[in-house]
Amino acid sequence: QSALTQEASVSGTVGQKVTLSCTGNSNNIGTYTVGWYQQISHDAPKTVMFGNSLPSGIPDRFSGSKSGTTASLTISGLQPEDEADYYCSTWDFSLSAQVFGGGTKVTVL
Amino acid sequence: EVHLVESGGGLVQPGRSLRLSCTASGFIFGDNAMSWVRQAPGKGLESVGFIRGKAYGGTTGYAASVKGRFTISRDDSKSIAYLQMNSLKTEDTAVYYCTSGYYLDYFEDWGQGTLVTVSS
Numbered sequence: 001q002s003a004l005t006q007e008a009s010v011s012g013t014v015g016q017k018v019t020l021s022c023t024g025n026s027n028n029i030g031t032y033t034v035g036w037y038q039q040i041s042h043d044a045p046k047t048v049m050f051g052n053s054l055p056s057g058i059p060d061r062f063s064g065s066k067s068g069t070t071a072s073l074t075i076s077g078l079q080p081e082d083e084a085d086y087y088c089s090t091w092d093f094s095l096s097a098q099v100f101g102g103g104t105k106v107t108v109l
Numbered sequence: 110e111v112h113l114v115e116s117g118g119g120l121v122q123p124g125r126s127l128r129l130s131c132t133a134s135g136f137i138f139g140d141n142a143m144s145w146v147r148q149a150p151g152k153g154l155e156s157v158g159f160i161r162g163k164a165y166g167g168t169t170g171y172a173a174s175v176k177g178r179f180t181i182s183r184d185d186s187k188s189i190a191y192l193q194m195n196s197l198k199t200e201d202t203a204v205y206y207c208t209s210g211y212y213l214d215y216f217e218d219w220g221q222g223t224l225v226t227v228s229s
């Protein structure tokens with residue numbers, strides 16, 4: 001059972017906007033910055049967002065936000081190359097550990 | 110550009126030990142926390158543990174599943190982080206990724222991963 005909760009799957013057509021959510025509690029998401037990671041097929045994960053900051057080289061169709069104990073990753077204008085698994089993570093001070101969500105599989109129809 | 114390269118993975122019998130290395134470049138190594146994340150076959154990402162940067166005393170933390178068996182260390186003079194894995198179990202079979210970041214909230218950069226298979 002993951003400390004953070006993500007949808008198992010999300011799908012959309014090319015050009016559509018999709019939003020992934022990551023729900024935690026006041027010990028983790030409510031207090032700390034959330035990172036989002038894209039994993040295509042069985043490649044190494046890649047960081048696509050931390051907080052609402054875009055790492056260098058990541059397209060600006062990716063955006064991040066947080067409200068209370070839920071963080072969101074939005075892909076505005078879904079592209080075929082965005083098909084991947086997406087994971088969220090943050091720090092949990094009650095566990096003194098980094099925690100992950102179970103991952104969301106994004107399918108481009 | 111940041112590069113993280115893991116090495117040391119392979120096939121090992123249950124109960125034996127293995128040491129992974131992560132060689133870093135492209136950033137001031139001593140400033141960053143170094144973490145290890147693993148992914149068992151067909152499963153999601155799992156934090157293994159971390160070692161803080163020198164500004165935070167280089168302290169370590171571990172997942173409950175590996176505490177007492179795994180040890181993370183670092184050699185700032187060589188820009189290398191290590192994951193010493195003892196008393197390995199079949200459930201430790203996974204791809205192990207090295208990650209870095211100034212804060213522990215999130216992981217900024219990732220290595221390509223190294224596969225560890227624990228099997229008799």
